[in-house]
Amino acid sequence: MRSSRLFLMLFVVVTLVYGAAAGFMYIFQRDFLFRPSGTLTSPQENGLEAIGVERVAMRDGTQITVWRKAPANGNSPTVLYFHGNGGNLAGRAKCFQQIIDSGMGLYAPTYRGYAGAGGVPSETALIGDALEHFDRANGAGGDIVIHGESLGTGVAVAVAAKRDARALLLEAPYTGAVDVASAAYPWLPVSLLMKDPFVSRDKISDIEEPLLVIHGTKDTTIPFRQGQALYEMAGDPKQMVAYEGAGHSDLWARGLWPAAVEFLKRSAAPASAE
DSSP, X not given: OHHHHHHHHHHHHHHHHHHHHHHHHHHTHHHHHOEEOSOOOOTGGGTOTTOEEEEEEOTTSOEEEEEEEOOSSTTSOEEEEEOOSEEOGGGGHHHHHHHHHTTOEEEEEOOTTSTTBOSOOOHHHHHXXXXXHHHHHHTTOSOEEEEEETHHHHHHHHXXXXXXXXXXXXXXXXXXXXXXXXXXXXTSOHHHHOSOOOOGGGTGGGOOSOEEEEEETTOSSSOHHHHHHHHHHSOSSEEEEEEXXXXXXXXXXXXHHHHHXXXXXXXXXXXXXX
């Protein structure tokens, strides 16, 4: 009888602790997913003399900062860049420099709740804004190349599934943010609790643009197997570049952008006659 009471007490304590932990994760989940930090300094303060800054009002009036530069010539596309979950636009300055050095244009918006923007981030808000950004960038004429980085790959896939772009470039993508979280917290019913699942695997079959996936085999943030799985779900034309030994944040140093430029050249070339 005593052992039964002890077991019941233990069960109650474990249940309460589990419930408290699950409740904490549910309430604060967006603080784990969206990690804005720092002050958004100007492009010029980051060595990007040619990039301009625009303040764009979304349909609901939320103000979003965009870093923008026109392509070097009318034949070059503009890269619509959706960044990852940490920091802000300034932390991608070296990446943006490579893009504009290649002659392509740049349209890089920040996210709601991040430095340089009002509002609160969510999957619905980010994707809605991203579609507006695509339409705005596309309105200037010329081809659009959609680039997604880490968290931004879910945004990029959602946009490419609904808009016609020149190509889709995915840097360290996931099958779903919910899949990443489920692997990180196997003791939680993540699929039931997650407000912003970013399920790219459900949208990738709608992609008709040429697709390039770039991932590091030693990525501990978004496992390589997720990028590989997403690539395998996609239709042709597509290419995957795997950097052996690379992690989550060193893909540009490994040659991401030259690989992207080469991919864009090949995918633009007419098929050879048989």
